[in-house]
Amino acid sequence: MNTSLLSVSFLLIIFLGTVSARSRGFSQEDQAQCQLQRLNAQEPSFRIQAEAGESEIWDWKDDQFRCAGVVAARHTINPRGLFLPSYSNAPLLMYILKGNGMSGVLMPGCPETFQSSQESQDDEKSTRFHDQHQKIRRFRQGDVIAIGAGWTHWCYNDGNEDVVAIVVEDTGNNLNQLDQNPRKFFLAGNPQQGFQGGAEQHHQAHQKGEKQNAGNVFHGIEEEFLVQIFGIDRETARKLRGEDDKRGHIVRVEQGFQVISPPSRKEQERRSENGLEETLCSTKLIENINYPSRADIFNPQAGRFNTLTSYDLPILKSLKLSAERGVLYRNALVSPHYKLNAHSILYCTRGDAKIQISDQSGSCVFDEVVREGQMVVVPQNFVIVKEAGEQGFEWVAFRTNDVAMQGTLAGRTSALRGLPADVVAASYRVSREQAMRLKTNREQTLIFESRSGSPRVAAA
């Protein structure tokens, strides 16, 4: 599709329908703290170990994350590991960096449409077992999973390698009516404190490397109450409350899940194409952004961009989030550009790139080589430029709007091209001919190959 036309459609949505689900919300005090005069590539600050995996969390009190109103984490789930059911106070996107598995997202009010049954051999006698539950979705490398605020979800790794997922929670989103601290409510287990952002002391505890246990939501209800409500014995109530559970938030399922058998990925996609996903309860929550064949911008000499907006995955419209997957070849460049209506949280998945970010006063607030595993927060309107290293550069970026509009400053769709040559000439004190060259030198859109003969390439 023609990029200009595509962008026009994007614009249409913005103007005709979408209201930002975010507000500044920053007080005078915060403003002094949001100067963002020095951004930097960050690695996770805290690590929370569990029986069958671990979570690494970026410091959400750091200026960059706090000002963007996001919390980021990297979860590693070992084979046969189950990330316990939980819900968050903010909508989130999860990118599957590695591995594959299955996930359940429970939307309140949705029916139990999946059935499992099995001839089981428990207790040395054969019994027929039946179960009903909500839809299970399979995920694999390159998938983005969208999860709303307050939706209970769980993940299980039924593969043979670790599942690694990058998660960005948008705590600054309007869907979160409380403060900007991350709040993860577990329905089971006895997860460690790291997920609880409510209190400064917890935050400090993490920084000191201390570990505290924190219970699941049933832990806040007394045993006797649970006995009454669920009609269970005290022993089970104690288990519900997660007492003495040392497994952490990712637990090992020794025999694996024997009963559950979600439809295969292909089957799921076939059903989807058949138009069977008709109700909200079966709405699509997962989309892969790793297919080169589905790239939105492609330059065979330089790389590609896949974007995932609410056009592709309509649920994003209510979550006000979107994502982008980028692949740059060796030494390729990305035109200077900015997001008009969103912050961008960029995670490098492979390779490295030299990145510079300019703020409103023309200060270079970021000038680093970003490497695999590092994260960069690009504030709304700040101008970013990238040049891939010798190994190329790959990343996934999360944006705080469901259709993130982009302004570019070089190339075929750039602002310079939209300016009359006379304005360019007067603005930059160049001749009209030089102005035309500034406008037209780069014919590509957003991604440029390294120029042969240019000093940098020569040096390479």
Add this chain to the structure above:
Amino acid sequence: MNTSLLSVSFLLIIFLGTVSARSRGFSQEDQAQCQLQRLNAQEPSFRIQAEAGESEIWDWKDDQFRCAGVVAARHTINPRGLFLPSYSNAPLLMYILKGNGMSGVLMPGCPETFQSSQESQDDEKSTRFHDQHQKIRRFRQGDVIAIGAGWTHWCYNDGNEDVVAIVVEDTGNNLNQLDQNPRKFFLAGNPQQGFQGGAEQHHQAHQKGEKQNAGNVFHGIEEEFLVQIFGIDRETARKLRGEDDKRGHIVRVEQGFQVISPPSRKEQERRSENGLEETLCSTKLIENINYPSRADIFNPQAGRFNTLTSYDLPILKSLKLSAERGVLYRNALVSPHYKLNAHSILYCTRGDAKIQISDQSGSCVFDEVVREGQMVVVPQNFVIVKEAGEQGFEWVAFRTNDVAMQGTLAGRTSALRGLPADVVAASYRVSREQAMRLKTNREQTLIFESRSGSPRVAAA
């Protein structure tokens, strides 16, 4: 209507249309203050006495109210008492706890469609009197009245008993563009300071029990100006400014209102059913949530819920507020549940209940018996569980979203039921059979009767 289906419809709205009218808006400083580690049942903190009634106001600077962005009050209007015309900086819901009367809500731009006329005997000669004014609505016990930000409204008690109303103003709502302080603008009288939340000192004055007078909005315009604008004499201008008016914000109308005669309730409802309420100016603002026959959830052994959302009363869509009325029988239980997209402000109207609230770290942040006249703020996502006392428990709850979505943790629509038994078993370290019992033990939706034979009931 099937509850699952109902919830699905709710979900649809949330995803397909509704944008939250609220944002976190909390700064770093506030976050430290929003830890909400200890909630408690509250009674009003200030009392403002007037000629024909009084208002009791909850302390909106208290953490619970401040973090939820709401201000709550209980107004008592004596027979023949008129609550003077005023408007607020925030949308509000009013629940009529007791009594009945009439109310005028003036929407700017709406026509004067009501006519009053009377043969009057003023000055000992008979004169014919004609008046035109905006629509008047009757209200009675169990009604919820919805009033937008900036809409002038008045209430008059033409019954024989006190009118008692619980009001929650949503100052954290996006419709309020200034700060979160309550601001009530009176059009007449000389109301006491308690309604003015703009200044810290007033707040302190209340806490010390001091009383200060504050004028109506005309008091801020000089007499001479008013003479000019209204074409009146100085004496009337002084009355407009409320000078020397000691009656307070609820005044006694000695002879009552002789002229006004709104259509009876039945007449109003008949007109409404005939589809005559076609324009916004005649949109429905009042709905009763006390009819057992209109319950949304009903369990003959345990109690009932009536909810009032923007589906029932479309004006709520713009106000981003909704309400719920609950009745629990003796010892009945409400399943642990949380609101996905709203805070809940619960006021006990009768009886008592043991209530526990769990936060994201599994801490019990509330564990009290809540009694008639007390208010509890339940933050978004926090899990609440209730058990009615010997006399049962009745309440009204106000929510900061027009369709408040709910997640339950036990019973027929619960998250546990949506989880595969294998996931439940692994999460809680129980056998698959115990998992099935956890999922299915409670067949009811949200409200459970007390279990016979259980320890608690046995002790009762």
Add this chain to the structure above:
Amino acid sequence: MNTSLLSVSFLLIIFLGTVSARSRGFSQEDQAQCQLQRLNAQEPSFRIQAEAGESEIWDWKDDQFRCAGVVAARHTINPRGLFLPSYSNAPLLMYILKGNGMSGVLMPGCPETFQSSQESQDDEKSTRFHDQHQKIRRFRQGDVIAIGAGWTHWCYNDGNEDVVAIVVEDTGNNLNQLDQNPRKFFLAGNPQQGFQGGAEQHHQAHQKGEKQNAGNVFHGIEEEFLVQIFGIDRETARKLRGEDDKRGHIVRVEQGFQVISPPSRKEQERRSENGLEETLCSTKLIENINYPSRADIFNPQAGRFNTLTSYDLPILKSLKLSAERGVLYRNALVSPHYKLNAHSILYCTRGDAKIQISDQSGSCVFDEVVREGQMVVVPQNFVIVKEAGEQGFEWVAFRTNDVAMQGTLAGRTSALRGLPADVVAASYRVSREQAMRLKTNREQTLIFESRSGSPRVAAA
């Protein structure tokens, strides 16, 4: 059009569609600072001089502007002056106080639909020059120009007198996801620091009258990078970065723009009437609010109001801004009124008026004669009343909502008229006959002529 009906339509929009794009966002700390107990008419605090014009900026850290979440400026562009291309972190409205010229607003993704060509005489040989660029719009006195957050725009004065423009940026708007500081991103030149609100020290520097230079966004990208990206030589890269450019943000174009020739105003309007403006890229961004013949409220003895809402200029729906132009004749009055859903930022364009503003406690928080060139911020819900001086009073007001609803307290559409006479009588302790007079004395809507025989006029 009947005013009541008009207002009803306004209401309909508010209720049926529009969600406020703003939230309070004020913390406890701010609340203490938002008491607004003393407003005052303000003149600009900083002046930023440039080669071909200057900008004067109101102090956005002042309580009035900070609490309303807006930043205001007055730009003067000399003949042949070009305001360099820039974009802001907030949507803005610009009112052309004087002069005329042309403006380009670049929306990302929109095509270059304008062509320029010329036989040029450069280098003493005739060459044919072709250029393509985005749409150019002409503007003239009385125009309001609407510009979205992040849209690059430039202005050029091709007339013979200075262009003077009043600009209000809505930094509190949801479209701005960062803090409330103004951030202006220039694409060229080396503009002075005054536009950069990110840092407290800059603000202080202004207050001390110091001048600091700040670069355009390319200044934050290193020269070598620019050489690569644009395929240009180092000299041009240095020009792109604005090095040694002393011209400031408004530069002189010595020979003027020879190539650019936008269609004439009449031609533009003819095209518009023909329904040719079909896509977003050609959406109308400019509307004149100075035509007496298009007044929304008109009183031949007192004056007129022209309003510009999202009904008139649909793009305002996404910007959540609107404007009003008012003209009062000698000694004419404006009824006490308030905006239900917006702040108002009023700029006096001619004459003077006595203005009083009342807050929620009936305190007169503003009581001044406002003169040409001064600005007043009227917070949401605060009641304002105006009386023009001997020379009359003219103003333009900017509002922080796309359809600002208004409540009036005197005249034909007033709240008093909507109240039953009995309620008025009881509220103000007057007889029913006096109540009728209060309701009906003023037959006009909003604008009243000075009453002959009244003391004030007699004294005049």
